Amino acid sequence: MDLFAGPGGLDVAAHVLGHEVTGIEWDAGACATRAKAGMDTFQGDVRRYRAAFFPHAQVLTGGPPCQTFTVAGHGAGRRALDDVLRYIDRLHTAVHNTADHPDRLTAWTQVFRTWRQIHEELRRKEVEAKALKAEKRAVEQSRTEMRKAMRKRLEELGNSTDEAKRILKELKAPQTLEFPDAELTGLLKEFGDLDGVLEKLKVKLEELGDERTGLVLQPLWWIIERSRRPGAAAYEAVILEQVPAVMRVWEEYAAVLDTLGYRTATQFLHTEAFGVPQTRRRAVLMARLGGSGRDPLPQVEETHELYHRRASRTRPSKADHHADTLPLDNAGNENDGTRRKPEKWISMETALKNAQLFSGGQVRLRPPFTVVSNYGTGGVPEARGRRDHDAPSATITGKVSRNRVVHQGTDTDLDDELDRFNNAEAGVLQTFPAAYPWDGNDVSQQIGNAVPPRLALHVLRHVLEPDLDENEVTERLKRGVEDLVAWQPTRTVKPLDHRGLKGHPLTGR
Structure with a gap:
């Protein structure tokens, strides 16, 4: 079950690994893309659904909207984060205080009462x-x-x-x-x-505060409901991801999940270190049922080198939650002789060439180029960031269509409409298949907001298939990446609403 599913970044990765995913997504444009890609979707507000509606879902994933936390130096962003942490603490206290209660129904009633109080507070504020x-x-x-x-x-x-x-x-x-x-x-x-x-x-x-505060709490409540409601079965695994500023939220989530009997881990992931042709930093929470905080999950192992443009040899501290794109090397992950040597990061040029065969002509060849960002650097709006073709892209955002593509080393736009990345090419830099059927409004925003599928591939495999040995992992990832690049849509579906709950495989109705 994928909450806040977007256009399907995690879903397409799950599909190539052989898993079936149902998503909930409110954005009409993302739902249009998901429909063309054949992704099972309930269109609407996550808050209108409950974990109890989908008793057969075995895994919960998602990335709730957390934009308000990322407003650097803005009081509203800090207050929104503090509010969420306080609500999580109230839920954690309720879960902890009822953990050993002999009557499961009474314990659930007390936990549910806490959630209803929080829900009403948020509703009044909204x-x-x-x-x-x-x-x-x-x-x-x-x-x-x-x-x-x-x-x-x-x-x-x-x-x-x-x-x-x-x-x-x-x-x-x-x-x-x-x-x-x-x-x-x-x-x-x-x-x-x-x-x-x-x-x-x-x-x-x-x-x-922001009305999206309640959305950030939804995955946690779904986990609690499945773990504590009488007659329900806990999710076997949980995977949540968002921007680095949300790591504090995931750490508090992990404390609750520890109480609920999960092994957990939180990790900052650099996308280029997992074969994504883009420097981007994400905060991930991973959990598997069975165990406790004293037995944490292992970290996801990087397969590629980290990208660094300068002579910096500094890995950011765990407290640095705000930098999405950093020039980094592979310091701190030295090969100890037991791990495979990481491959070199993947450049924009390599990713686009590899995808061209499967794009139906949508991914186009270019001479050596430089991408000029729509954003300034160093606090100077006029100083646009630049990345050459033989390097990973800077972070793909919702403004990717505004980035200029110029002849390398110049400020001269490429000719023949090659001076901008089209949807297929921007999607490839986010590691979507070249044939992904983008549709609906504001496709650039869909792409920028999505989970990079190749990153999702690594995390899903790591959490859902923990018993593979090193050779099996290598082969599994190799085959998964090949299938992801070559993926083609095979069906179209219509987004569902509440009427679609009846007869759905996950509902048991």
Whole structure:
């Protein structure tokens, strides 16, 4: 069962390993892609479903939206993270305090009561936030109308259009403006009053937190429900992944799962160290039923070298949760003579060439190129990041379609529409099959938000097939990667809603 399933990054990796996956995804565009790819999907809000609806699901995976945690230096992001950690602690306390209760129904009732209290708190905040957002939109509309009225009055007083625009630019600090015209002064005062109202609304919204906070708690509640509800069977395994800032959440999750009888591990994964032609850093939680925190799961072993552009020989500390893309080497993972020597990381050029045969002409050959990022570097917006064709890509984001592809060593765009990566090529850099049938709105965002399938392949194999020996692992991964690159859609399906629960293989209805 894949919560917040996106366009199917984890699902396609699971399929090539021989597993069947059902996903829940609310985004219509991602669901359109999943439908064309033949991915079984319930379209809707995860909060409208429950673990009890799918009693035959054996594994839980997912990556809940955690954007608010990643706003660097922003108070709202820190508060959102703190709120989630407090809610997890309340659930953990409830689970721990009822662990040895002789009556399973009574224990479950106490745990469920805690969840209902949290759920109601979040619901009230969401309702209040919805009302405040509506009020904020109305105030913003009034400010827009006030600006138009002031501009019209300025022009009536003999100012040119350009002069009126220049004056209005200073409205960021309206108290510094003075006008001899009484009507204009009155409009200016009203505008300033609206600014004050807007600022108060923003503060209230930040205090309420983000409505997505409840989504971050959903996987944990599904695990608790399957572990503690009378008559339910616990998931055999759990795999969750997100941006590095979420590692603190996964560590708190792991403490709860330890109480529920799981062996757990958390790990920062560098995507290029697993054959992804892209530098990206992810935080992963892994768990298998049976054991405790005193017997943690082993870490996923890297198969490729880490990429480093500079002479840096420093591996980031575990506390560095925020850097998604870092120039790194393979320090700290020295070959001790018992492990296979890691392969070299995979470049953009190599990945695109390997995928071309299976792309139906969608992946195109290019001369030596440099990718110029849509983002600035070092805090300078104009200083665009650059990566050459013979290196891994920088992190693929939802703005990947805006990256320029230029002749190597120049600022000259490639010709023949090769100056941008198309959907198939951007997907390949995220390690989707070249034939993946992207569909729906904002495909670039779908690709940027997705789990890299090749990374998912490694993690799924590691957690779901722990008893393979080293040679079997090597062969399993080799075959899995080959199947992933050559994957082709074989069917289309329609997304399901609640009516699709009846008769579904996971529901038992």
